[in-house]
Amino acid sequence: MTTRTDHKPDWTGRRIELEVGAVAHGGHCVARHDNRVLFVRHALPGEVVVAEVTEDKGGSFCRADAVEVLKPSEDRVEPPCPAAVPGGCGGCDFQHARPEAQRSLKASVVREQLKRLAGLDWDVEVEELAESPLGWRTRVRLAVDREGRAGLRGQRSHRVIPIDDCPIASPGALPEVLRQRWKPGAEVQVTRDGDGELHVTEWVRNQRPRFAVGSGTATEHAGGRDWQVDASGFWQVHPAAADTLVSVVAEFADAAPGATAWDLYGGVGLFASALAEQVGPSGSVTVVESSARAVESGRRSLADMPQVNFVTGLVEKVLGSSEMDGQWPDAVVLDPPRKGAGRAVVDAVCDVSPRRVVHIACDPAALARDVADFAANGYRLAALRAFDAFPMTHHIECVALFTD
Template sequence: MTPKTDWTGRRIEVEVGAVAHGGHCVARHDNRVLFVRHALPGEVVVAEVIEDKGGSFCRADAVEVLRPSADRVDPPCPVAVPGGCGGCDFQHATPAAQRSLKASVVQEQLKRLAGLEWDVEVEALAESPLGWRTRVRLAVDRDGRAGLRGQRSHRVIPIDDCPITVPGALPKVLEQQWTPGAEVQVTHDGDGSVHVTELQRDAEPRLAMGTGTAVEHAAGRDWRVDANGFWQVHPAAADTLVSVVTEFADTVAGATVWDLYGGVGLFGAALAERVGPTGSVTVVETSTEAVESGRRALADLPQVKFVRGKVERVLGSSEMDGQWPDAVVLDPPRKGAGRAVVEAVCDKSPRRVVHVACDPAALARDVADFAANGYRLAALRAFDAFPMTHHIECVALFTD
């Protein structure tokens, strides 16, 4: 039996190739692939293997740069380095280069998984790639100190602050002692209030700062939402996405619209304004807290109906019988909508489907499923809603 290859700890000089989905670039050595973080395409680096399970690939960090890219810069954060925090993937690249890398990833995923050639431009949401993160989940080490996790690790990296987080949100939290092994959710809301909750397994959340109810402002409304629940992390993201979603949906007065995975009804509110009192918007959401928040926030819009439950179940239930939506909006979790949901939506023959996606691979799989059901990708916009990281937000329009 051939012994399993294990290069863990080995340092290898490689020339770095294209960026890949996940915040790393591809290099090759001895007929194996190395996924290298802290590198840029075209660079020559010394890569140290940090994870090797013996297959066709392993994971590595660029620990020395022998031939740097013209796009390389010094990371603004001292722990955005090999062996440091796993949160930021591209602090060593200029903001323009980061957006270019993300565009390449979306294009590659569309080509590989959907067989589609598509030019992608990633649009910036703000001039600075720093100070945007309004929600942070910290981990607590065995000494009770809060920090951020290392890449693909449970190891807690101590920090004094985080440069991509809204200034002032973290220092007081990081000075405190917390329960070892817990997590600490920090939310800086639209009014500038900071809400901090300690989360422990098999224990009730403990509110340590603020009220636990975040006030957010988007779509011309004030929202009161669970500080630990979902809301767009970048301050400019919510209104930007609302604008694009409503433009792509292109609804008119009296139309019927579905807002699937609708949360508190952010998109539903804007769509309801478009369809007016003679139209209808059905928001489907699995979170009880989000549905309750949405019903309170949109009580002045009787054309909006909330249905609580998993989208897969609700679409096959009597609650949606008799509805033939003119437009459908989907904002699924990172794994995407999936074939069953795509087929259920397409069976209703909507004129337009708007898909909000935070994962390029999941989006590409959904694009392929829509194509198999007769819906083509008609438009795509991509936004750098998570600067310094490999994450990206896309809005896709499908028409039949």
């Protein structure tokens, strides 16, 4: 054990027997020892484990991995991937738990965040998208080490973990890519599109992407339409997610015929297509998206819907610009990045008094903060559905409906 200049003992490398408490946001569980909190990965609530401290910055908490399980939970199973262990890949958080238990853990996290950050007691059920928690990931970003080997990052680390395959990836998508050698320090994007075609793109800093396999344009199918999108851009990685989400968004939005609707952080316009069907030719849908490539793809895919208008720019800037002047949307859909919409965007949306706001969120804490901001503007949470769009990981997709 070492001592730092702050005179607090450094627990890094120390092994401690712990009784594990509740799950916490971020893929770990909470335990306590000597008046300090430990965030423990590879553990489950109620277990007794030996945990090795992996990170201690001297504050009130540190991070640890469960390296030995003395009293296992009934929900514990053997991880299907040999890299899903302490010191291994950082991508999967819950491979050691039954799929039903994973969904229960995620539901607990969403409930806790809504209670803590928004003051709401809300019953949450996480719905599965497919029977198998494996073989679902259609888009994988690999890192390349100094020897040119592609792999996945370690937990909270830039270290590249060499692998032969990944059980949550689309079957057969990775092995050949992992056998090849790539530019050291590059990143490799592997995408299997909706037609089953493989696209492999090598990204090297300050260089144009190289399409090693495929054209770089992926064909996807969702919302009853075909989409031509950037194979390295954003699209839902679970093959059942896009259709599920667009169906729920359409149900929640319920935009009136002839009305105006907004699709903020709209990407290629997946949700805009559903809104356009609802408002019809006499209505209008404005999509705001910062990626010029996504906007270009969206305009091509929705060329048959003249009521859809794309605006390229950051949502927080576009909402205060002349391009949105005079619009009073009946429904607003927003699908912000992981950090959430934030107070300024929520305020701007509420200022135009939409009848309904539909919020898609992939981070429970960010969602809860936005729920609180909507409440401050007089909008209540009317419905919430949560989906296990990322099995084996701590990530979750939620769709929330707000009404005034």
